[in-house]
Amino acid sequence: MTLCPTNSLEALAIDAARNLEDAPAGEIVRWAHETFGERFAITASMADGVLSHVASTAVPGIKVLFLDTGYHFAETIGTRDAIAATYDVEVETITHPLRVPEHEAEYGKLYQIDPDLCCAIRKVWPLDRALKPYDAWAGGVRRAESPSRATTPVVAWDPKRGKVKVNPLATWTDEQVDAYVAEHGILVNPLREVGYLSIGCEPCTRPVAPGEDARAGRWAGSSKTECGINL
Numbered sequence: 001m002t003l004c005p006t007n008s009l010e011a012l013a014i015d016a017a018r019n020l021e022d023a024p025a026g027e028i029v030r031w032a033h034e035t036f037g038e039r040f041a042i043t044a045s046m047a048d049g050v051l052s053h054v055a056s057t058a059v060p061g062i063k064v065l066f067l068d069t070g071y072h073f074a075e076t077i078g079t080r081d082a083i084a085a086t087y088d089v090e091v092e093t094i095t096h097p098l099r100v101p102e103h104e105a106e107y108g109k110l111y112q113i114d115p116d117l118c119c120a121i122r123k124v125w126p127l128d129r130a131l132k133p134y135d136a137w138a139g140g141v142r143r144a145e146s147p148s149r150a151t152t153p154v155v156a157w158d159p160k161r162g163k164v165k166v167n168p169l170a171t172w173t174d175e176q177v178d179a180y181v182a183e184h185g186i187l188v189n190p191l192r193e194v195g196y197l198s199i200g201c202e203p204c205t206r207p208v209a210p211g212e213d214a215r216a217g218r219w220a221g222s223s224k225t226e227c228g229i230n231l
Helices: 006-019 025-039 050-058 074-086 100-107 115-130 174-184 190-194
Strands: 040-043 062-068 089-095 136-138 155-158 163-166
Touching: 006 155, 006 163, 025 040, 025 050, 025 062, 025 136, 025 163, 040 050, 050 062, 050 089, 050 174, 062 074, 062 115, 074 089, 074 190, 089 115, 100 115
Parallel strands: 040 062, 040 136, 062 089, 136 163
Antiparallel strands: 155 163
8 A cells, every 4th residue: 555645644634533523433443444454453452342342343354453561460461362362353462672570670660760751661662663564543542531532533643653543432431332342242351340440551550449530540649641652
């Protein structure tokens, strides 16, 4: 597939955001696949299988990128394996060249002393490298998740990477997610059952108390709210 000039991709994203605002999630995924072909991939945190199921139903065999930071809960790795075995997707795990012991020998426990740098090294930079072959990528960001995500468009321009960012679930409410999980028997990370409503790396994630924002358990006690992947 011929690469589009950056300005054309940006214009395409702006038009698609307007035209697909009210489209079903599967239709948004199909549009991205029809537009970008093999240069489009899904990313998944493996908190649940909602996006992977939606995507696999719309585009069987779709590529799903999973970023293994080395700090994930065992339950998250298990959810990845279950989704790879159950849904019609091709899961590709992205790993960091430095294993955690090597990383901590060189940098120390960055998640304690500089979580922004830790996220940059273990998450953002590896994903940036993995996305180089793609013109567009999708994630599971939803407006209902937090105030910082309340204006997320269904299709956006990712200026940092020079790519189109697709958010098929952007308009979904928590109730819609729960209904979809129940209707389709979606695989869900077991940690969700014990209060982990937003699941990241084990050292930086705690259960959410009743009434708290769903992402309150991420980097608790600090002003940090995002790892940097979706910024």
